[in-house]
Structure formats: C-alpha cells, structure tokens
Amino acid sequence: MNNTVLVCDDAVFMRTMIGDILTQAGLEVVGEADSGLQAVEKYKTLRPDLVTMDIIMPEMGGIDAVKAITDFDPQARVLMCSAMGQQALVAEAIQAGAKDFVVKPFQPSRVLEAVQRVLG
Amino acid sequence: MNTKRYTELFRAEARDRLAEMNTSLLAIERGEGIEHVAELFRAVHTVKGMSAAMGYSSVRDVSHALETLLDLMRREAIAMTPAIIDALFEALDALESAIVAVSNDETSTTDVTAVVAMLESITAEPSTQAEIDLAEMQTMEWPTMRMPTPTPAVQPAIEVPAPTPVARPAITQRSAVASPATLSHAEKTQRSVRVDAERLDNLMNLIGELVIARGRLQEVARKAANPALAEAVLHVGKLIGNLQTEITTARMVPVGQAFERFERMVRDTANSLGKKVVFEILGSDIEVDKSVLDEIGEPVMHLLRNSVDHGVETPQERRAAGKPVVARLTLSASRERSSVVIRVSDDGRGVDVDRVLERARHAGLVDDGWAPVSDAEILSLIARPGFSTTSKVTEISGRGVGLDVVATKVRSLGGAMELSTDAGAGTEIRLELPMTLAIIHALIARSNDEVYALPITHVVETLLVHPDMVRFEDGKEILEVRGQSLPTVRLRERLGHPVRQDRGGHAVVLDLADGRITLVVDEFMGQQEIVVKQFDAARGMPKLFNGATILTNGSPALILDAQGIA
Numbered sequence: 001m002n003n004t005v006l007v008c009d010d011a012v013f014m015r016t017m018i019g020d021i022l023t024q025a026g027l028e029v030v031g032e033a034d035s036g037l038q039a040v041e042k043y044k045t046l047r048p049d050l051v052t053m054d055i056i057m058p059e060m061g062g063i064d065a066v067k068a069i070t071d072f073d074p075q076a077r078v079l080m081c082s083a084m085g086q087q088a089l090v091a092e093a094i095q096a097g098a099k100d101f102v103v104k105p106f107q108p109s110r111v112l113e114a115v116q117r118v119l120g
Numbered sequence: 121m122n123t124k125r126y127t128e129l130f131r132a133e134a135r136d137r138l139a140e141m142n143t144s145l146l147a148i149e150r151g152e153g154i155e156h157v158a159e160l161f162r163a164v165h166t167v168k169g170m171s172a173a174m175g176y177s178s179v180r181d182v183s184h185a186l187e188t189l190l191d192l193m194r195r196e197a198i199a200m201t202p203a204i205i206d207a208l209f210e211a212l213d214a215l216e217s218a219i220v221a222v223s224n225d226e227t228s229t230t231d232v233t234a235v236v237a238m239l240e241s242i243t244a245e246p247s248t249q250a251e252i253d254l255a256e257m258q259t260m261e262w263p264t265m266r267m268p269t270p271t272p273a274v275q276p277a278i279e280v281p282a283p284t285p286v287a288r289p290a291i292t293q294r295s296a297v298a299s300p301a302t303l304s305h306a307e308k309t310q311r312s313v314r315v316d317a318e319r320l321d322n323l324m325n326l327i328g329e330l331v332i333a334r335g336r337l338q339e340v341a342r343k344a345a346n347p348a349l350a351e352a353v354l355h356v357g358k359l360i361g362n363l364q365t366e367i368t369t370a371r372m373v374p375v376g377q378a379f380e381r382f383e384r385m386v387r388d389t390a391n392s393l394g395k396k397v398v399f400e401i402l403g404s405d406i407e408v409d410k411s412v413l414d415e416i417g418e419p420v421m422h423l424l425r426n427s428v429d430h431g432v433e434t435p436q437e438r439r440a441a442g443k444p445v446v447a448r449l450t451l452s453a454s455r456e457r458s459s460v461v462i463r464v465s466d467d468g469r470g471v472d473v474d475r476v477l478e479r480a481r482h483a484g485l486v487d488d489g490w491a492p493v494s495d496a497e498i499l500s501l502i503a504r505p506g507f508s509t510t511s512k513v514t515e516i517s518g519r520g521v522g523l524d525v526v527a528t529k530v531r532s533l534g535g536a537m538e539l540s541t542d543a544g545a546g547t548e549i550r551l552e553l554p555m556t557l558a559i560i561h562a563l564i565a566r567s568n569d570e571v572y573a574l575p576i577t578h579v580v581e582t583l584l585v586h587p588d589m590v591r592f593e594d595g596k597e598i599l600e601v602r603g604q605s606l607p608t609v610r611l612r613e614r615l616g617h618p619v620r621q622d623r624g625g626h627a628v629v630l631d632l633a634d635g636r637i638t639l640v641v642d643e644f645m646g647q648q649e650i651v652v653k654q655f656d657a658a659r660g661m662p663k664l665f666n667g668a669t670i671l672t673n674g675s676p677a678l679i680l681d682a683q684g685i686a
Contacts, residue, residue: 011166012314013129017173056165083169105173 002028003119006046008039008065009054009081014104018052018081021108022115036060040068043076050119051078053098055089063093070097077118081106130170131223132314134179137163138216139380145212146383149205154194160208161190167215171222178218178230185239186211192243204242209384211235317410320371327364328653334360335670364651368409368556375453375460376404378417382424386449389428396435396445397428402452408460409556415533416462416553419526423464423549424451426523431468431547441544443467459535460555465548471541473498483507499539503527523549532683534560534577562650562679563628564671565641567611571677572641573650573669578682580629580636582644587623599638601629609685611641614664630682637686652679 005027009015012034019029031046033039037060043051051069055062062080069076080093080101090101099118102111144160147153164186171179186208192198214235221228334357341353379401390397432447439445449466473495480486480501492498501507503523527537535553554560562573563582589600590608597608606629612619620642627638650669666681 010162011133011170013126013133013170014166014173016129017126056162058159058162083165083172104169105175 002026003049004028004030004046005050005052006031006033006039006042006048007052008033008036008057008062009052010034010057011054014054014081017106018111021106021111022052024108025112025115027115034058036062036065036068039065040072043069044072047073049077050115051076052081053078053093055080055082055093063089063096066093066096066098079114079118126174127223127226130174130176131219133170134167134219134223137167138212138219141212141215142384143380145205145208146387148200148208149387154196157190157194157200161187161194164190164215167219174222174226176218176222176226178232179215179222181236182211182215182218182232182239185236185243186215189239189243198242207238207242211239320367320410323367324371327360327367328651330360331364331651332653332670332676335676368559371410371556372407373410373413374405374407375413375462376401378413378420379404379451379453382421382451385421386424386428389425390432393429394434395428395432395447397432397447397449400448400450402450403454406453406455406460407555408553411557412460412533412553412555415529415557416551419529419551420451420462420464422526423523423551424449427464427466427468427547431466431470433469437469441469455555456552459552462551462553463548464551465546467546470543470545470547471499471502471539472543473541476502480504480507496540499541502539503537531577533557534575557652559649559651561647562669563647564645564677565611565626565628565680566643566645567615567641568617570615571645571671571675572611572680573671573677574628574639574680574682576647578630578632580631582626582628585623585625585627585640590623599627599640601627601638604636606636606638608638608640611639611680611685614685630686632683632686639682639685650677650679 003026005022007015007018007022007029009018009032015032015034019032023029027050030048031042033042035057039051039053039057039062040060053062053066057065060068062082066078066080069078074097076097078098080090080098081104082090082093082101083104090098093101100114102114140163141160144156144163147156148160164183168180168183168187171177171183189198189204189208193200193204198204214230214232218230218232221230337353338357341349344350383399383401386397386399427449432449433441433443435445438447447467450463452463452465454461454463477486477492477498480498481488481490485501485504485507503526507524523537523539530537530551530553533553534557535551538550538552539547540550541547561576563576563579565572565574583601585599591598591600593605597610598605599608600606608627610619610625625640625642626644627640628644630637630639648671650671652667653669663684664681665678666684667679669677669679671677
C-alpha cells in the first residue's frame with residue numbers, strides 16, 4: 001500500500017509541483033485543498049497518511065488548520081511547506097503539532113527527506 | 121520536471137493573482153478595511169512562492185519587497201497613506217511587467233532594482249522579527265515534535281523511484297481535484313477544470329463541421345428512404361444539436377473577467393486629469409461567450425475613458441454646478457432576452473444636443489436644412505464616422521477617434537449602441553450585444569435559385585418593391601422608402617445573375633456605417649438562427665460573404681456581408 005497524502009496550498013502551481021514530487025516518490029495524492037478550512041474537512045474524510053500544509057492561505061491559515069487537524073487526530077502527520085521569511089510561523093506551526101517543515105522553493109530531495117522523517 | 125507544464129501554470133495563476141491584487145488594492149484605497157491588506161498580502165505571497173520555485177528572480181524580488189511592506193501594513197506597523205497606496209500601485213505595475221516578461225521569454229530579466237529600492241525605503245524601519253538562520257532551522261531539533269527523530273529505516277513506498285501503476289490513478293484524481301481551487305476564489309467549490317481557450321475554439325469549429333456533415337447525412341438518408349437509417353440520423357442530429365448547446369455554454373465566461381482591469385484604468389485616468397470619480401461595476405457575474413468578451417474589452421474601455429475625459433467635470437466645475445464633487449461612473453452588465461446589455465453611465469455634464477447638431481453640420485454629415493424629429497436622432501450622429509473632430513486631442517481619449525469606432529465594432533459583433541443624455545445630469549451609453557458570435561439571427565434570402573443568409577444586425581425593415589418606387593439618378597438606382605431616397609443594390613447584379621425585368625422583388629433596408637441603403641433580392645424566405653462557420657474566401661472572390669452556414673433544411677448557404685455588399 002502506498003502512503004496517501006493530502007496536499008494543501010492556495011496555489012495550483014504549488015500543489016502541482018508538490019504533487020509531482022510526491023507522486024514520483026511513490027506516494028499517492030488522494031486530495032488537495034486550497035484553504036485551511038478545506039484542508040481540515042478533507043482530512044476528516046480522506047484520513048491521509050500525510051498532509052503537506054502551506055502556511056499563508058485564505059479562510060483559515062495553515063497553522064490553525066494544523067491545530068484543527070491534530071485536535072481531531074493527534075496521530076496526524078503534517079509537513080509544513082512554507083516560503084522563506086516565515087520562520088517564526090514555522091516554529092508556531094510545529095508547536096501546533098506539525099511534524100516537520102520544508103522551505104519553498106523546494107528541492108525534491110529535501111522534500112523527500114522530510115517526508116521520510118515524518119512518515120518514519 | 122516538466123517545465124513547460126509549470127510555465128503554463130505559472131502564467132495562468134500569476135495573471136489571476138495580479139487581477140486579485142489590483143482589486144484588493146483598489147478596495148484598500150477606498151478604505152474598505154484591513155482584510156483587503158491581508159488578501160493582497162496572500163496574493164503577493166503566493167506569487168513570490170511560485171516565482172521562487174521557477175527561478176524567476178525579478179518577479180521574486182519585487183514580490184518579496186512588496187510582501188515585506190504589506191506584512192507591516194497588515195500588522196498596522198505602517199499607516200496607509202495615499203503616497204504608499206500609489207507606491208503599491210506602481211509596484212504592482214512593475215510586478216506585472218516582470219511577470220509578462222518571463223511569461224514571454226523565460227530567460228528574460230526585468231530590472232526591478234528601482235521599484236525594490238522604493239519599497240524598501242518605505243519599509244525603512246527594520247522588521248522587529250528576529251530572523252532565524254534558515255540552514256540552522258533545517259537541522260534544528262524541535263522539542264515539541266511528537267515523532268521520533270529519523271531512523272535509518274526507510275519507508276519502502278518512498279524508495280520506489282518510478283510511479284507505479286497504482287500511483288497513476290492518483291494523478292488523474294489530482295487533475296480533477298486541482299481545478300476547483302484554480303478558480304481559487306475560495307467560495308467557488310463546485311467542480312471545474314481549467315481548459316485552454318484554444319481547445320474550446322477547436323471544439324466549436326469541429327462541431328460546426330459536424331453540423332455541416334449532419335446536413336449531408338440527412339440528405340443521403342432522405343434519398344435512401346430507409347426508416348431505420350432515418351431514425352438513426354434523426355437521433356444523431358439531435359445529439360449534435362445538444363452538443364452544440366453544451367459547447368456554447370462551456371465557452372461562457374463572466375464579464376467580470378474583462379471588467380476587473382477597468383477599475384485601475386478609471387482610477388489612473390481620473391487621477392491624471394485631476395478628477396474625482398467613484399467607479400462601480402454591477403453584474404460582473406453575467407456570462408457571455410468568450411468570443412464576445414474578447415471583442416468588447418476595447419470598446420468598453422474607450423467608453424469609460426470618454427466618460428472620465430469628456431463627461432465628468434472637474435471638482436471645481438461640479439461644485440459650481442451644485443453637484444457632489446465626486447462623480448459617479450457605473451459600468452453594468454445585465455441580461456435581456458438573448459442579449460447582454462452593457463451600460464456605461466456617468467453623472468457628468470451630459471451631451472449638448474445643439475452642439476452635436478452644429479458639429480455634424482460643420483463636418484458635412486447632414487445638410488443645413490435637415491430637420492431632426494428627436495434628440496435621439498441628433499445623438500445618433502455622434503456614432504457616425506467623421507463626427508469626432510481632431511480639434512480636441514487629449515492623451516486620454518486618443519486622436520479624434522470617437523464613438524463611431526465603438527459603434528462600428530459593436531455593430532460588427534451584431535450588437536447595437538444607444539446614447540441617452542440629460543444636459544447637466546449625465547450620459548448613458550447602452551450596448552446591446554449577442555451572447556455568442558457563433559450563432560446569429562439571419563434572414564434567409566433567395567436570389568435566382570440560390571439561397572443566402574443575411575445577418576439581421578444591420579436590418580432596419582423589409583418591404584415589397586413596387587416598380588413605381590424605383591427611379592434612376594445619374595444612372596444609379598434609387599428606392600423611395602417613405603419619403604427617403606435610398607441607394608439601392610440588387611443582389612442579382614452583385615452575384616452576376618441577370619436582373620429581373622420587372623424591377624420588383626423584396627427589399628431590405630440596411631443601416632450601415634455610412635448611411636442607409638436598400639438591398640433587393642428575389643424573395644425573403646424567413647428568419648432563423650444559424651451557426652456561423654468562418655471560411656477563407658478564395659483569392660479574387662468578391663468580398664460579399666463572411667461565412668457559411670447550414671440551414672435547418674440541411675442545405676448550405678453563404679452568409680452575406682452587409683458592409684461588403686454596399
């Protein structure tokens with residue numbers, strides 16, 4: 001069984017890129033979300049093994065979404081995908097329950113390392 | 121990495137975000153609240169992320185500088201002043217240029233140092249937020265992490281380098297799921313897909329071919345006199361009809377897509393003229409065919425510029441006239457029967473009907489003795505070519521190109537333009553446009569044994585020709601229609617057919633760019649909706665036709681070009 005993943009980012013571009021990297025690594029992208037709110041809803045129905053989460057999104061940002069997801073499922077594995085300059089927010093996200101983070105622009109190898117650590 | 125795919129995605133998404141940014145900034149300027157700053161910040165942030173991923177450094181640098189400033193504004197560390205808002209508009213322009221440049225040529229770089237420096241100078245106060253070194257963060261251990269630190273044991277699923285067959289459905293699913301968010305106004309949750317417009321055009325063309333093929337098939341089936349075949353053909357025919365309706369609907373886009381950019385243009389125009397204008401857009405969710413929308417952008421922009429430039433008074437003039445200092449300009453879209461109506465209205469000075477008449481006489485458009493029956497008749501002169509004079513050249517409205525250009529464009533799309541005005545109180549221009557250019561209303565005309573379609577766009581009325589209406593002036597045929605002498609064109613002559621000796625037939629009065637004419641045919645056989653099929657006329661062919669169609673009886677017909685006939 002492949003690990004399933006939910007990709008959350010408000011940009012299609014980013015979702016596509018992250019999705020490609022993960023798919024090539026053999027993960028199965030089972031859903032996408034373009035807002036924190038959607039991420040939480042989709043997590044509940046899809047129950048993916050992994051969530052990649054952007055921080056700056058409309059309708060509930062990534063940090064609140066991580067809180068909501070880990071409240072719902074303390075075992076949830078969320079990987080933050082943030083842009084440069086969001087370091088303080090990343091720390092906050094980790095406190096909120098995210099397991100690890102990668103910084104945009106992504107290097108596929110760096111993303112996969114983080115994914116392995118989180119799924120580890 | 122499939123670069124081309126990402127380039128396309130970048131281009132489309134960056135464009136959408138830019139439009140959002142302008143909308144947000146305009147809302148900020150109107151003082152509509154801090155949440156618009158957050159919106160603007162998010163859009164800029166997204167573009168920054170994408171451009172960094174693509175390695176577009178000029179786009180990334182501008183968006184980074186913008187984002188830094190907006191972050192401070194968002195946290196109210198910097199107050200919003202008109203100067204800062206202007207600077208932000210300028211930065212959005214620079215961002216747009218940089219995006220356009222990389223979209224056209226990926227390797228191009230735009231010099232953005234000036235705009236970045238400008239933004240940074242506003243941000244002057246260094247961020248209080250301590251910057252943590254990135255490299256350090258990547259290796260840092262997080263005390264709150266619940267998972268154990270990475271173990272050498274690797275998840276097998278991740279090690280598989282190539283996509284397995286199992287992974288494939290995931291791709292399909294992604295492209296299906298990805299789309300709702302593409303239209304990323306968060307409230308849009310319905311399923312939709314982003315499709316290249318060219319594909320839709322191709323589909324539309326193919327369906328046009330299919331409709332023609334259906335006509336042939338029906339003909340064959342009729343001759344074969346086989347009930348089973350006839351039934352099958354009937355069924356296929358219906359399906360093709362449904363397909364046509366579906367694809368036409370699929371090509372519909374909300375007019376708001378074309379209207380968004382006008383906000384910015386009106387603001388800039390008003391500012392440069394020292395005028396105060398509140399601009400309102402109504403009905404931006406009204407849908408029209410993409411082909412119509414592509415064509416009306418320019419004319420509508422022209423009308424808006426005209427309003428700001430000529431209609432709206434300066435604040436001093438408005439005060440003196442006892443009007444509110446801030447003028448109102450409204451652009452609205454609505455649906456009326458099978459048409460889309462676009463109105464541009466202002467509460468400016470209105471059009472001086474007497475001056476219009478005077479100018480029309482001066483330009484030789486009407487005789488001195490011309491006695492108009494209504495103001496509307498006089499106002500319609502504005503749309504005649506040659507009405508606008510070059511006496512008033514401004515940078516805003518161009519060189520003497522006036523409403524006639526707009527009127528001609530609208531007419532060529534099968535629409536109509538109407539102007540109404542109230543001296544001192546404002547002007548409204550109403551454009552009535554078809555919802556699609558692919559399907560039009562046409563009169564079906566017969567000349568000799570041939571059948572032609574004449575779009576009703578230019579048609580004023582049809583009438584039966586009595587030989588006593590006909591007279592000749594300098595060898596040219598004239599038809600007397602209710603006291604008006606109209607030049608006459610006989611379709612038979614144009615097509616090289618022998619002219620009827622009795623000089624009779626059916627005539628249609630056409631309202632063309634340079635006045636009215638009549639066109640005489642043998643007979644009008646009725647009116648129907650036709651699907652336009654564009655074609656490239658053979659070399660040397662007279663410019664009488666601008667397309668072809670299949671009539672409901674399955675026979676093909678050429679579409680007459682009214683303008684070309686005259």
